[in-house]
Amino acid sequence: MAESRHSVFRQFAASDWGGFLKGVEKEGLRVDSNGFIAQTSHPEALGSALTHPTITTDYSEALLELITPVCSSTSEMLESLRNTHKFVQKHLGDEVFWPASMPCELNGDASIPIAEYGTSNSGQMKYVYRQGLAVRYGRMMQSIAGTHYNLSLPDSFWKKWQAVLGDKQSLQDFKSDQYFWLVRNFRRRSWMLMYLFGTSPALDASFVEGVRHDLSRLDERTWFGEHATSLRMGDLGYHNNAQSSLNICFNKLSTYTQTLDRAINTNWPAYEALGTQRDGEFIQINTNVLQIENEYYSAVRPKRTAQSGEKPIHALESRGVEYVEVRCLDLDPFSPVGVSEAQVDFLDLFLLDCLLSDAPHIDDDECERLDDNFKDTVAKGRNPELEIWQAGKRTVIGDAATALLDQLEPLADLLDSWTGSDAYRQALSAQQAVLSGDRLVPSARVLESMQASGLGHRDWTMEMAIRHQNTLREEGMDASVEAALIAASKESLAEQKRIEAADTLPFSEFLEQYLRS
Secondary structure, X not given: OOOOHHHHHHOOOHHXXXXXXXXXXXXXXXXXXXXXXXXXXXXXXXXXXOOOOOEEEOOEOOEEEEEOOOEOOHHHHHHHHHHHHHHHHHOOOOOEEOOOOOOOEOOOHHHOOEOOOOXXXXXXXXXXXXXXXXXXXXXXXXXXXXXXXXXXXXXXXHHHHHHXXXXXXXXXXXXXXXXXXXXXXXXXXXXXXXXXHOOEOEEEHHHHOOOOOOOEEEEOOEEEOOOOOEHHHOOOOOOOHHHHOOOOOOOOXXXXXXXXXXXXXXXXXXXXXXXXXXXXEEOXXXXXXXXXXXXXXXXXXXXXXXXXXXXXXXXXXXHOOOEEEEEXXXXXXXXXXXXXXXXXXXXXXXXXXXXXXXXXXXXXXXHHHHHHHHHHHHHHOOOOOOEEEEOOEEEEHHHHHHHHHHHOHHHHHXXXXXXXXXXXXXXXXXXXXXXXXOOOOHHHHHHHHHHHHOOOHHHHHHHHHHHHHHHHHHHOOOHHHHHHHHHHHHHHHHHHHHXXXXXXXXXXXXXXXXXXX
């Protein structure tokens, strides 16, 4: 019998390993003092949302997105994220940074301002793309926030790993194959992240005004799922019918890019009926199933940093996979920065095990079962009788999760022996305590805290937002860090002006060239 990948990895030395490379993209709404989505423009003190390297916006002008650089340790990444949060909090005035994934009080689509990025062609492109999301799906869905976790491994590891596996491909192709190996197992296990880290079991009544749903009342302003872990990742969150038939294949790079490319170039009748312009203004980039790659909603994405003007799919095809992006994480409302050290260390452990475990290709039948596992966990993961598909049979969710966590113990011990710490064992133990009943799963903890406070989703989250704001403002910032962030904001504003001044093409021609490329 061939030696297992885990056995091969255990023969590595700490110097062969090299550690993880990681980063976070953390979203969150700006909210006024009444708990309503902010109607103000992106604060000028935070720089240009088009060009700032660490502070931008996502769908809405009110939806901030904070981005860390690539870091080599959890502590370095969280310090960077915390410093950016402190800077943002200092410049929010009377507004707060919403710490929950499900939004504050809304008043329909019109209350959610689409993000603006200036007059340049690249800025207009970003705006039109968001207009397209609005006409296709409505703006309500786009007000939801989450955390995206990016992870890669250094080339020093990949070269060693390729040598011990005896692989003869180019390093680029080998890395892509291995990242898709990881992604296949992530697909098999992603339900567990929703069970362990889902924190959006409740929402403000304004989010579902006039919408049919099967939620229960917590109070007059709050609905919740009886056993839900993450309403954000369920049918009320990031979901649409046009994408349900895409069948994006995650088995290898070529099938992934081919099926994604087909979606970007396949016309969708309902979008064609809308057209690309209304009253002389562009309302979507094109009438295809996807306007661009980023429109595809998935729990994980293989990624490659694109060059200026380059489409993400072309970057992947030409230079291979650079990292994986975990996109299914709810914000942790109990953390001032939306994520915790123990959670990040667990994600590293979880993703590495996805790489080291057997990962046969996923056929259509298994793909359907994996989707069912994910959907069932976000909708009713706190039901102790829920059964999911695991190893070809139905298994109670708690038993399936316990088995997977137990499987991680030797790997946690190995990594701790290499780093001279107990971080991975502690991160794993924290999740095992959840399964043993010593701690509540976060979705249950959110509901318990709301009920104990006597507050509904809006007021409870507002209270948490104010608490986090006070904590971060009282901590203060290192003067050199603040100076660097001020300089980055000023430079980003200047860079936006340079981009706008350099544009020569009318936007319609710019868009035509982009689509032809």
